[in-house]
Amino acid sequence: MQNIETLRNENMNLADKIYIFDTTLRDGEQTPGVALTVDEKIQIAQKLNNLGVDKIEVGFPASSKGEIESARKIKALDLDSTLVGLSRSLTVDVDAVLDADLDYIHTFIGTSPLHRDYKLKMSKSEIITKAVETVEYAKDHGLTVEFSAEDATRTEKGFLYDVFSQVIDAGADFLDVPDTVGILTPIMTRELITDIKESFSIPISVHFHNDFGLATANTLTAIECGADQAHVTVNGLGERTGNCSLEELVMTLKSAYNVDLGLDTTRLYSLSNLVGRLTGVKMPVNKPIVGDNAFAHESGIHVHGILNNSSTYEPISPEMVGHSRRIVLGKHTGANALKSKLKEYHIDLNDEQFYKVFNEIKSLGDSGKCVTDDDLVAIAITELASARETPIEIKGMSISMGANVSPTATVKLSIDGVEKETASTGVGPVDAALNAISALIEDTLHIELEEYNLEAINGGTDALADVFVICSDPDGNKSTGRSINQDIVMASILAVLDSINKLLVIYRTNY
Ligand code: KIV
Numbered sequence: 001m002q003n004i005e006t007l008r009n010e011n012m013n014l015a016d017k018i019y020i021f022d023t024t025l026r027d028g029e030q031t032p033g034v035a036l037t038v039d040e041k042i043q044i045a046q047k048l049n050n051l052g053v054d055k056i057e058v059g060f061p062a063s064s065k066g067e068i069e070s071a072r073k074i075k076a077l078d079l080d081s082t083l084v085g086l087s088r089s090l091t092v093d094v095d096a097v098l099d100a101d102l103d104y105i106h107t108f109i110g111t112s113p114l115h116r117d118y119k120l121k122m123s124k125s126e127i128i129t130k131a132v133e134t135v136e137y138a139k140d141h142g143l144t145v146e147f148s149a150e151d152a153t154r155t156e157k158g159f160l161y162d163v164f165s166q167v168i169d170a171g172a173d174f175l176d177v178p179d180t181v182g183i184l185t186p187i188m189t190r191e192l193i194t195d196i197k198e199s200f201s202i203p204i205s206v207h208f209h210n211d212f213g214l215a216t217a218n219t220l221t222a223i224e225c226g227a228d229q230a231h232v233t234v235n236g237l238g239e240r241t242g243n244c245s246l247e248e249l250v251m252t253l254k255s256a257y258n259v260d261l262g263l264d265t266t267r268l269y270s271l272s273n274l275v276g277r278l279t280g281v282k283m284p285v286n287k288p289i290v291g292d293n294a295f296a297h298e299s300g301i302h303v304h305g306i307l308n309n310s311s312t313y314e315p316i317s318p319e320m321v322g323h324s325r326r327i328v329l330g331k332h333t334g335a336n337a338l339k340s341k342l343k344e345y346h347i348d349l350n351d352e353q354f355y356k357v358f359n360e361i362k363s364l365g366d367s368g369k370c371v372t373d374d375d376l377v378a379i380a381i382t383e384l385a386s387a388r389e390t391p392i393e394i395k396g397m398s399i400s401m402g403a404n405v406s407p408t409a410t411v412k413l414s415i416d417g418v419e420k421e422t423a424s425t426g427v428g429p430v431d432a433a434l435n436a437i438s439a440l441i442e443d444t445l446h447i448e449l450e451e452y453n454l455e456a457i458n459g460g461t462d463a464l465a466d467v468f469v470i471c472s473d474p475d476g477n478k479s480t481g482r483s484i485n486q487d488i489v490m491a492s493i494l495a496v497l498d499s500i501n502k503l504l505v506i507y508r509t510n511y
């Protein structure tokens, strides 16, 4: 296999300085359903600055007073990142960027036939006039100018190059190539960016959308071909399916290309979470770098490898991006994973207990359940307490129900050999019976019913009721209980008593 250095020399033409232009606060905010307040924009800008991105596009000042206010407030923070304002090719938009107190403008105009004919209804020469006029006006007012030919990738090459040449003559500092509807592939990107780099001498930026899931791959290809700047967004937010994702691009450059952009990548995960929370756009669990599963492992083979050396199944460490590793229990769990989890919770089991817990986790996994750490602790504690006495036993139970009256359950228990009986009402017969149990054991142990699951086995009116419960005591100890009975109320009582007896043994062992 070729090593990265050979590949770089043969096929890559990396720019000496690659600028990261973050547009989370502008294109990212154009994600359908997303609107950020001034304060939220400030929080995100601060975090982007701490991460170390070169440029932050703070918004589109001409679009609202709030955009001007947020830009001004971000400017007042005196961040290291350069702040950018978007503008159409209109002098009034340039005025808004100036009003927002920004020094860098990102001005654009649609150049493709579709944009010319159906959106702008302008001829080619009118478009060039507007683009040039705006760049000149912005330059005359002392702004650094980045010019975007919107929908560049569907624009005739001759016309695109004409526009680019003329805005360069007008003083543009950066040329941006937007793939507005994400139609490029890596090979097309290679051809396009190589040619643009050979044809123009000012820095080239790319702004790639993700309609076919290729935004990051295409942006990387553009960088391989010498692009000087990449437009990105946190979590890949943006119009429709979004833009090139900041975290994917930065971490690929760092780990695969050995390009260190000087960013503090340990801040990526918390930045992603902040943006997810403020925009309400949660990341799928399998989102690269920042998703919940990015460093999660379940299968026995993988966990075994990870526990010996995390690089076996992780291309980068979670610490590099401020994330954390998670060992998940389920049907694929191996003994090593379970041992390491039990150790984490300081639970010591003998071999027999260990394999009982192991089998229970596997069978829960087989029945489609995801086993959380809380479940594991409950199962293991239950197992620890299973070689036990049963201080509380059921001695009798009856239910009375009538139309328009709450059901009443009368329950008789033997508690440490002493029989006690009481009656309670509830919203249903099970609730009434469980209320009666709580009342009877009140002086012995206070319990909370944390989880109640009822399943019918075999269907039909004579189905067996399979009840699974988790109860907890005031110290936070939890234990499971289970019972199968033809009577739902009796199955529920027995499952709860099963759980309570285990908790009582744990409680009495501790005190
Ligand atoms: O996708 C796009 O073309 C844009 C422009 C404003 C550059 O976001």
Ligand code: ZN
Binding pocket: 027, 178, 180, 207, 209, 238, 239
């Ligand atoms: Zn865009």
